[in-house]
Amino acid sequence: MVKSFNERCYDLLRRVPRGRVTTYGEIARGLGCSAFRAVGNAMNKNPYAPEVACHRVVGADGKIGGFASGCEHKIELLKMEEVEVVDGKVVDFEDKFFRFRVPKTL
DNA sequence: CTAATGACATTTG
DNA sequence: ACAAATGCCATTA
Numbered sequence: 609m610v611k612s613f614n615e616r617c618y619d620l621l622r623r624v625p626r627g628r629v630t631t632y633g634e635i636a637r638g639l640g641c642s643a644f645r646a647v648g649n650a651m652n653k654n655p656y657a658p659e660v661a662c663h664r665v666v667g668a669d670g671k672i673g674g675f676a677s678g679c680e681h682k683i684e685l686l687k688m689e690e691v692e693v694v695d696g697k698v699v700d701f702e703d704k705f706f707r708f709r710v711p712k713t714l
Numbered sequence: 715c716t717a718a719t720g721a722c723a724t725t726t727g
Numbered sequence: 728a729c730a731a732a733t734g735c736c737a738t739t740a
Contacts, residue, residue, distance in 0.1 A: 645720060
């Protein structure tokens with residue numbers, strides 16, 4: 609059996625170093641698709657937690673979005689990773705935004 | 715297989 | 728800028 613979509617999401621999430629954040633769309637894009645919805649679904653289930661750092665995943669606008677254990681807790685975890693969060697949004701989000709190896713036209 | 719859902723993203727009013 | 732509506736893809740019931 610090939611790795612399911614969720615496993616691939618977690619695999620990319622594992623590549624995200626501490627102090628960095630990524631978005632659902634980037635993860636889906638890294639998988640070669642645009643299933644940002646499916647990515648969020650995988651995080652919510654998170655059968656691989658806490659091995660995966662699902663708290664490092666935020667919205668396209670750097671917004672926290674939500675968290676299975678409470679968005680507040682997610683912010684606390686991010687602050688623990690040197691990631692400042694204000695008004696439910698990541699500070700310098702684009703600066704801390706971790707991009708995967710996406711074969712884009714550049 | 716069909717229907718419903720979801721921690722999103724994008725476009726329009 | 729914000730709210731609502733629509734699109735999107737995969738998973739689960």
